[in-house]
Amino acid sequence: MSLTVYRDGKFMSEERAAVSPFDRGLLYGDGLFETLRCYEGKFFRLDAHVERLRRGLETLGITPPAALQEIGPVLRELANLNYVANGVARIVVTRGVGEFGLLGRFAEQPMLLAACWPQPPPPGRRYEAGIQVIIAHHRLSGCAGLKSLNYLPQILARREAEAAGADDAILLNTHGHVAEATSSNVFLVRDRELITPALEAEILPGITRAAVLELARAEKLPVVERVVHQNDLFHADEIFLTNSVAEVTPVTRLGGHWVHLGQPGPITREMMRAYGALVGREAK
Ligand SMILES: Cc1ncc(COP(=O)(O)O)c(C=O)c1O
Structure with a gap:
C-alpha cells in the first residue's frame, strides 16, 4: 500500500x-x-x-x-x-x-x-528472553551526538552483529569507551546501581534514556551517568538497551558471555514495567 x-x-x-x-x-x-x-x-x-x-x-x-x-x-x-x-x-x-x-x-x-x-511492536521473545549483542569493531564518529542522516558506523556495526549471529552491537566512542548500541542507548546494573554512559561520551541524548533516568530516580534507584568501560559491561549484573521504538530491551548475552544467567534481571524488568506504565499514562 x-x-x-x-x-x-x-x-x-x-x-x-x-x-x-x-x-x-x-x-x-x-x-x-x-x-x-x-x-x-x-x-x-x-x-x-x-x-x-x-x-x-x-x-x-x-x-x-x-x-x-x-x-x-x-x-x-x-x-x-x-x-x-x-x-x-x-x-x-x-x-x-x-x-x-x-x-x-x-x-x-x-x-x-x-x-x-x-508497525507492530518488536516480537515478545526479545523481551522475554532478551537479545544478544556484540561489541562492534567500528567506532562511533565524532558527530555521534546528532541524529544525523549518516548512520554508516551503526549500519556497519549492525551488519557485523548479524554476521556474528547476534541481534545488535554496542559501539565504542573514539576514546574506546562504551557509547551506545546501533540505535539505542545502553544501561547496565551493578550492585543495584543503574549506570549509563554520560552524554559527554558523544552519545545521542535518547528520549527513552531520559525517561528511564526519570523513572529510576522517582523509584529512588541509585543512578550514575559516567564513563563506562568495556570491562564494566562484562562485570554487569544486568544490561538493557533503550529506544523509542523498542522501549526497554533486555540484553542477556554479550559476545560469548551470559548476562544474568541469560535472563532479564529484576531491575531491567522493573524498568520495562515502569516505562510501559509511563507510556500508558502519557500516550494513550
Ligand atoms: C544511535 C542511537 N542512539 C540512541 C537512540 C535512542 O534514542 P531515542 O530513545 O530518542 O529513540 C537511537 C534511536 O534511534 C539511536 O539511533
Whole structure:
C-alpha cells in the first residue's frame, strides 16, 4: 500500500514525494531525523523529539523549516490518512539543495519530510528472553551526538552483529569507551546501581534514556551517568538497551558471555514495567 507522506507543506503519495537528486541529505547526509512511536494515535514525547531536532539543526546551522511548528497536527493527520493506530513516525530535515560542494552555499530552503506507518511492536521473545549483542569493531564518529542522516558506523556495526549471529552491537566512542548500541542507548546494573554512559561520551541524548533516568530516580534507584568501560559491561549484573521504538530491551548475552544467567534481571524488568506504565499514562 502506498503511504501518504508530507513534504514541505503538502500531503502527497510517497511516489510523488521524490526529492531532488541534489538534495544535500542524499549527497552528504547533511541533515537530521527523528523516529518516534505512535501509540493508539498518540505520539510519545513529541515535544522532546522536536526539541532535540531543533537543537541539532542549530548545531548544523540549518534554519528550522517553518512547517516544524505544525509538526504535531501534521503527524496526527498522517496517522489518520495512513490508518495508523500503533506505528512509527519519522521526521527528516535536510539542508536542501545548495551550490555544489561541501559548504552548500545558498541552500536556503531546508527540506522537511514526515511519514507515519503502522508497525507492530518488536516480537515478545526479545523481551522475554532478551537479545544478544556484540561489541562492534567500528567506532562511533565524532558527530555521534546528532541524529544525523549518516548512520554508516551503526549500519556497519549492525551488519557485523548479524554476521556474528547476534541481534545488535554496542559501539565504542573514539576514546574506546562504551557509547551506545546501533540505535539505542545502553544501561547496565551493578550492585543495584543503574549506570549509563554520560552524554559527554558523544552519545545521542535518547528520549527513552531520559525517561528511564526519570523513572529510576522517582523509584529512588541509585543512578550514575559516567564513563563506562568495556570491562564494566562484562562485570554487569544486568544490561538493557533503550529506544523509542523498542522501549526497554533486555540484553542477556554479550559476545560469548551470559548476562544474568541469560535472563532479564529484576531491575531491567522493573524498568520495562515502569516505562510501559509511563507510556500508558502519557500516550494513550
Ligand atoms: C544511535 C542511537 N542512539 C540512541 C537512540 C535512542 O534514542 P531515542 O530513545 O530518542 O529513540 C537511537 C534511536 O534511534 C539511536 O539511533
